[in-house]
Amino acid sequence: MCRKGARIPIIAQLSAMFGFVLVLFLALLGYVLYHFDSVGNMAGSLIQHTSARALLLKDAHTDFTRALLSMRGFLFYPDGAAVYEQSYREEIQKSLEIVRDYNATSTMADTKAAGDKLEKLISDYVILGDQVIAAKKANDPNLSQYTGQGRQLVANIDEQFLQINKLQGAYLSGKSESLIDHSKARVRLAALLSIGIFALVIVLVYLYSRNVSKRFGNLSRELAEVGKLDLTGRDVFPTRNDEIGDMGTVIIEMRRALKTFVQQIQTTGQMLASSGEELNATVDEHLKAVQTVAGSIETIAAGVGQNADNIGSISAALQQASAGAQQISATAGAVNSQTYDAVHEADTGMNLLGAVVGQNEQIAAAMQEITNVTSLLASGSEDIKGIVGVINDIAGQTNLLALNAAIEAARAGEAGRGFAVVAEEVRKLAEQSAGATQDIAEIIGRMGGEIASAVTTVDKANTEVDKGKLAAADTQKGFELIIATLGTVKNGIEQIAVAIEETAKGTQSMVASVQNISAIAEETSGNASTVAATVEEQSASMHEISSNAESLAKLATELNSIVRQFKI
Known part of the structure; x- marks a missing residue:
């Protein structure tokens, strides 16, 4: 181009x-x-x-x-x-x-x-x-x-x-x-x-x-020739590379494609004519073969009926075995579930026991702190008693000094009257201090008795807490042994359940396979009859194909006469 x-x-x-x-x-x-x-x-x-x-x-x-x-x-x-x-x-x-x-x-x-x-x-x-x-x-x-x-x-x-x-x-x-x-x-x-x-x-x-x-x-003349079915025109390629040149090239390619297409139709028409004759001969041979197949299919149908009865008996037996395996699998699943619940409850008890042991440890520590505090309180009460004694002595001496000051004020007469008033107030204050000191001594005495009683009680509580810690530790070891034993039992039951489940699945698969075989056998028996009828229909179709082949040969002849109108 x-x-x-x-x-x-x-x-x-x-x-x-x-x-x-x-x-x-x-x-x-x-x-x-x-x-x-x-x-x-x-x-x-x-x-x-x-x-x-x-x-x-x-x-x-x-x-x-x-x-x-x-x-x-x-x-x-x-x-x-x-x-x-x-x-x-x-x-x-x-x-x-x-x-x-x-x-x-x-x-x-x-x-x-x-x-x-x-x-x-x-x-x-x-x-x-x-x-x-x-x-x-x-x-x-x-x-x-x-x-x-x-x-x-x-x-x-x-x-x-x-x-x-x-x-x-x-x-x-x-x-x-x-x-x-x-x-x-x-x-x-x-x-x-x-x-x-x-x-x-x-x-x-x-x-x-x-x-x-x-x-x-020029383009119009070439299109007119193609419209008149004249494909013998000479290909004149365009001299300019533009849209009109593209149209000229497309017309040339279209004419060439039409020429090739017409030639192919001519060749195909000739092949159809010859193929129609061959098809007639082939159809006659197929008719003979179909009759032979019909006789063989009747024999196959009789044998398939016997096989279907035997397969039905096998399927019933396998279904019973499958039902038993499924029941065993369900029982094993229930046992496995109960074992799992027991292990779970044991784990829960173990966790609670651990919490009790921890609380006992905290209680023991708290009791020890209480013991220390009560000891400090007892020691502090003794110290307070000593301080109260000192204050009581000071109050007595102050009272004596106030008395002496009052005597000296009386000796001084009018000049010592103000000093006498002060001495009297000091004496009263000393008496009040002595009274308050006596009250504090009584309170401290009572507190000392109560603190001593608390110390005794705390010692008893510490003894009981130690016993509780030992009992909780022994209980915890027992729970650990129970959990280990239940875990072993659980694993064994799980393995048994898996094996039973696989057996049930295999049995179900066998039942399904036997049922499929039975269905196929029944379908084969039915299909044998269908095939026999189909063979008869095919025989009739072969006769129709033979008639169509003759019509096809006539159409091929007419197609060749139409194609001859093209000039190539």
């Missing part, structure tokens, strides 16, 4: 063509924009320089006229002579400076010469104006002569302003006409280029459309 060049899709071809046209139009647009920009620059230059200079010259003429008015005011209005003089000098100076700026920016020879002349005339008028002002101030008789010269000079200056304005107008008119002619020429060129580009676009579109139409015409 031949393809020339790289693949260029139709969208790429159209994009390239319209892109080329777009580039041309953009180039034309750029040229037009450049032309208008150039014209705009020329017009801007004309406005900024020529027109601006014309306005500048007009301002100079206006300032000169104002200076003349100020000069007349100076001459004819003495009251404001100073103001008019100042205004004249400012206006005439402004006019002269504007003319000088105009001359400095002049580029044309004639306007340059006219500007220089105007500058000289205004300068002469400035000199003459100074003379007129001086003559006016001095009442010089030559004032009339100066004013006459001034009028002549003013006329010359006005004439010169008019001449320069004419030169500026002529220059501006010439530049404007040149700019207009230049714009018209560029517009005509742009119009010609637009017409040329438009004509080029029309030619490109025509050529491309003609080529596409021709290629689609």
Whole structure:
């Protein structure tokens, strides 16, 4: 399959063509924009320089006229002579400076010469104006002569302003006409280029459309030939790698596939015709074989009936054995469950006994602490008794000292009365201390008896706790032996239960197998009858197949006649 060049899709071809046209139009647009920009620059230059200079010259003429008015005011209005003089000098100076700026920016020879002349005339008028002002101030008789010269000079200056304005107008008119002619020429060129580009676009579109139409015409002719069942056309591969070329390739491949398909149908039709004859002969042989099979199946059915009776007896015996094994397995499971419960209860008792042993240990430790505390209390009570004795002795001595102090106070008379009161209070306090000490001694005595009784009781409790610890330890060892024995019994029962369960499963499997065999035997017996009937049906089907084979041969002949309509 031949393809020339790289693949260029139709969208790429159209994009390239319209892109080329777009580039041309953009180039034309750029040229037009450049032309208008150039014209705009020329017009801007004309406005900024020529027109601006014309306005500048007009301002100079206006300032000169104002200076003349100020000069007349100076001459004819003495009251404001100073103001008019100042205004004249400012206006005439402004006019002269504007003319000088105009001359400095002049580029044309004639306007340059006219500007220089105007500058000289205004300068002469400035000199003459100074003379007129001086003559006016001095009442010089030559004032009339100066004013006459001034009028002549003013006329010359006005004439010169008019001449320069004419030169500026002529220059501006010439530049404007040149700019207009230049714009018209560029517009005509742009119009010609637009017409040329438009004509080029029309030619490109025509050529491309003609080529596409021709290629689609070729595709249409090839499809028409295929529609007329004419597959003998020559394969003309497309020369362009695009979508139309793909369509041409698909048509070529379709024609080739149709040609191959028709050839295969022709070959198959011939094979069907020959196979139909062979099928008739084969069907006759199958009819004979089917009759032989029918006789054999009747003999097999009789033997299968006897086997089914024997298998039924075996199945009943195995079912009884399976029921016994299942009952034994259930009993072993119950014993195993009871043994497991006994082991669990023994474990629970063992745990509780361990808790009792731990509590006994805690009780023994607590009793020991109580013993220590009671011993300390007994010792402390003895110490308190000694302290109480000391306090009692101190109270007695204090009482004696208070008595002596009272005696000494009585001897002192009035001066010792206050001391006697204090001695009396001390004596009372000593008596109270002695009484309190006696009460404490009695309480300590009672506490000592109670502490002694508590010590005796705690000693007895310690003895009983030691006996309880020994009994709990012996009980714990007995529980450990019981748990070990029950564990051994449990393992043995579990092994027995597993063996019985496997036996029950094996028996059930045997029962199921025997039942399957019995069912198969019964099914075989039934199927033998079915097969016999099927053989008869097959015999009838063979006759029908023979008839269909003849019809198939006729269809193959008709198919060959249809296929011959294709030209390959």
